[in-house]
Amino acid sequence: MFHGNTPLAQAPLSFTVDNTANPVKNLSENPWWHEVGSRELNSFVAEALDNNKQVSIASKNIEIAQSALDTVRLGWLPTISMMTGQIQSNGLVLLPNLPVPLAGSGGFFAFLPTWVVNIVQLPNQSKVAEKKLDVTVADYLAMRSSIAAQVVSSYALLLATIEEEKILNDLSNNLNDRFKTAGFMISQGLETEISVREQDSQRQKIKVQLATNRSNQIAAKNALLTLVGRPLSDFTPSEKLSMLNLDYISPGNTPTSVLATRPDVVAARAKIQAADYDISATASSLVPTPTLATASITAWAKADGSRDTLNETLQMGLATWTLNPQVIGQISSSNKQYDRAVINYMNVVDNAIKEVDNALADFVTKQTTLIKEEQIVANSRKNLATYQAMFKSGLLSGTQYLQSVGQFDQANMAIVQAKLQTITSLTKLYQSMGGGATYNLKNYSLKDQSIVGIDSDNTKN
Numbered sequence: 001m002f003h004g005n006t007p008l009a010q011a012p013l014s015f016t017v018d019n020t021a022n023p024v025k026n027l028s029e030n031p032w033w034h035e036v037g038s039r040e041l042n043s044f045v046a047e048a049l050d051n052n053k054q055v056s057i058a059s060k061n062i063e064i065a066q067s068a069l070d071t072v073r074l075g076w077l078p079t080i081s082m083m084t085g086q087i088q089s090n091g092l093v094l095l096p097n098l099p100v101p102l103a104g105s106g107g108f109f110a111f112l113p114t115w116v117v118n119i120v121q122l123p124n125q126s127k128v129a130e131k132k133l134d135v136t137v138a139d140y141l142a143m144r145s146s147i148a149a150q151v152v153s154s155y156a157l158l159l160a161t162i163e164e165e166k167i168l169n170d171l172s173n174n175l176n177d178r179f180k181t182a183g184f185m186i187s188q189g190l191e192t193e194i195s196v197r198e199q200d201s202q203r204q205k206i207k208v209q210l211a212t213n214r215s216n217q218i219a220a221k222n223a224l225l226t227l228v229g230r231p232l233s234d235f236t237p238s239e240k241l242s243m244l245n246l247d248y249i250s251p252g253n254t255p256t257s258v259l260a261t262r263p264d265v266v267a268a269r270a271k272i273q274a275a276d277y278d279i280s281a282t283a284s285s286l287v288p289t290p291t292l293a294t295a296s297i298t299a300w301a302k303a304d305g306s307r308d309t310l311n312e313t314l315q316m317g318l319a320t321w322t323l324n325p326q327v328i329g330q331i332s333s334s335n336k337q338y339d340r341a342v343i344n345y346m347n348v349v350d351n352a353i354k355e356v357d358n359a360l361a362d363f364v365t366k367q368t369t370l371i372k373e374e375q376i377v378a379n380s381r382k383n384l385a386t387y388q389a390m391f392k393s394g395l396l397s398g399t400q401y402l403q404s405v406g407q408f409d410q411a412n413m414a415i416v417q418a419k420l421q422t423i424t425s426l427t428k429l430y431q432s433m434g435g436g437a438t439y440n441l442k443n444y445s446l447k448d449q450s451i452v453g454i455d456s457d458n459t460k461n
Contacts, residue, residue, distance in 0.1 A: 006272045007342060008449065009265075009349040011255035017360040022252030028141070028261040028437040028446045032430045033152050036423070037245035040238055041155050044228050048151045049440070051229030055147055058140035065136040069129040075122050078115035078292075084108065099295050099314050106301025106308075114293040121284035124277045131274035134451045137444055138267035141437035145263065147227060148439075149431035154224040156423040159241040161217035163416050168213060171409045172206045178402045179203060246370060246422050250363055250429060255353055261446040262434040268341075268348040269449045275338040282334045288321040352432070359429040366418070366425040373411075373418040380411040 014020065025032075033045050049055060085108060087093050092101040102108055179199050222232055259265050295314040387404040390396040430436065438445050445453045 006269060006276065007345070008269075009259065009346060011259050011349070011353060013254070015255060015357045015360050017250075017357070017364055019250055019252045019360060022249050024253050024257070025251045026261075027251065027253060027258065027430075027433045027435050028145075028263075029439055030435055031439045032426075032435045033148060035245065035248060036152065036426075038155070038239050038243060041152065041244075044155060044224065045148050045151050046440075047228040047230075048147050049144055052147050052227055053229065055140070055143055058136075058143040061136045062133070062140055065129070065133040069126070069133050072122070072126050072129045075117060075125070078113045081110075081112040081114070083110040083112070098297070099293070099316065100297060100312055102297075102299055106299060108297060108299040110295060110297040112293070112295050114291070116289065116291045118284055118287055118289045120287045121281050124281035124284055127277040128274050128281060131270045131277065134270035135267045135274070137451050138263040138270060141444065141446070142263035142267070142434070144439075145431055145434050145437040148436045149427040151224065151227050152427045153424050154220050154227060155237070156241070156244065156420055156427075158217065158220040158224055159237060159239070159244070160416050160420040161213050161220055162237070163241045164213050164413060165210065165217065167409050167413050167416065168206055168210050171406060171413075172203065172210065174402055174406045174409065175199060175203045175206060178399060178406075181399055181402070241416065241419055244419070244423065246367075246419060246426075248367075248426060250360060251433065253433065255356070258356055258433050259349060259352060260448055261437070262352050263437050263446065264348055264434075265345075265352055266446055266449050266451060268345040270451070272338065272341040272345050275334065275341040279331060279334040279338060282327065282330045285327050285330075286323065288319040290317070290319050292317050355432040356429075359425070359432045363422075363425045363429045366422040370415070370418040370422045373415040377408075377411045377415050380408045384408045 031042075031045075034042055081097065083095070083098060085095075086106070087095075087102060087108065088105045089103070092103050094101045097112070098110055099112075221235055225232055225235060293314075293316045295312075295316075297312045297314075298309065299312075300309045384404055384407075387396055387401055391398070391401040434446075443453065444451060
C-alpha cells in the first residue's frame, strides 16, 4: 500500500443532546424493535430480513463480489494446454504454441503447463477484491438496518391509521348529531344559518380526512406486506397502537462508537483501502514477470510397418520486464481515485454524525411532545367526565356536551399522531446508528470501522 495506514476520521466527544447517562448498546447487533413490545412486529421484522427482495439482492451482490475475489485468487494457478494432431512432412515442423519442432510424419500429443504471474501485482489485486467484498457486505448490512426500520414505521403507521379511522368515525357521528340538533334549533329561532353551515363544513372536512386516512391505511398495509415479501392482500394487525411501548430510552453511545459500527462508514473506509491497493497493483505492472513452463511431448510415426515413438520434455524459465509509459498515467489516475475515496469517507462520516445528532434531538422532542399530549388527554378526560355529570344533572345542554365529546376526540387524534411521530423518530434514530445491522448473523460483525469474521463460504443470513 502506497499511503500506509488508511485514515481514521475523528469524531466529536459527544452529541449535542446529552445521552451520556443512558445505557450504551451494541448497536449493530441490538434488535431494538424488540423493545417496542410487539410480538407481531418482531415476527414481521424477522420475516423481512429473510424474504425482502432488496435484502436478497444485496446478499447476491456479496456472492458476486466473492466470486470476483475467487477469480483473482485463481491467478496463482498455472494454465494447462493439451495438443494432439497428425502431421505429414519431409522435414522439421514448428507448430504454433508448441515449444519444440517435430520431424517426419505421424501423430503427436503434448501436455503444456505454463505459469505466468506478476508475484507483486497479484497479491495487491487480491486485496482490492477483498476490500470490494467488504464494501458489498457493508451495503448488505446497511440494507438490513434500513429494512428493519421501514418495517417498524409501516407497522406503526398502519396501527395509527386504524386508530384514527375509529376516532374520525366518532367525530363524524358527533358532528351529525350536532348538525341535526342545530337544524331543530334553527327552526325554533335558537340557532343561526351561519352556525349550521359551519357545522356542515366541519362534517365535509371529516369526510375528507376519512378518505385520506383510508388511502394512507392501504399504503401502509401494502408497504408492510411488500417489505416482508408477501403478496398484497387484505390484512388486519392483531395488535393496537396503544400496546406499543414508547417509554424508550435512547442509546448512550458516543459518536466514536456509532462510527465504529455504522455500515456506510465501514463501506467508505473499505473503498479507501481498495483504492490504495489498486495503486500498488497498478505500479506493480512495472515489476518483472516470471514465466515458468514445461512441456511433455510424445510423437509417433510408422515406417516399413513398424511404429517409432519419441518422447521429449522441456523446462523453461524466463523473466519479462515491460516498461510501459502509460503506467505512469495509470498510477496518477489511481492516486486521484484514492484522494476521491478519502474525501468521500470524510463526507460520509460528517453526514453520519449529523444524522445521528439530528435524530437524537428529534427523538427527545417527540418524546416530550408525547408526554404533553398525554397530559392534555388526561385533562380532557377529566373535563369530559365533569361535563357528562353536568349534562345528566341538566346543567349543560346536549349541544354543549357534544362539543366537549368532540374536543376529547380531537385530543385523542393528537395523541395518536404524537405516538406515530415518536415511533417514526425512533426508527430514524436507530437507522442513523446502524441499529440491528448484524442481528442474528453468524458470518459478519462490525468493529473499528471494518468488517470482521467473514465466512466466504456462506453469504446468506
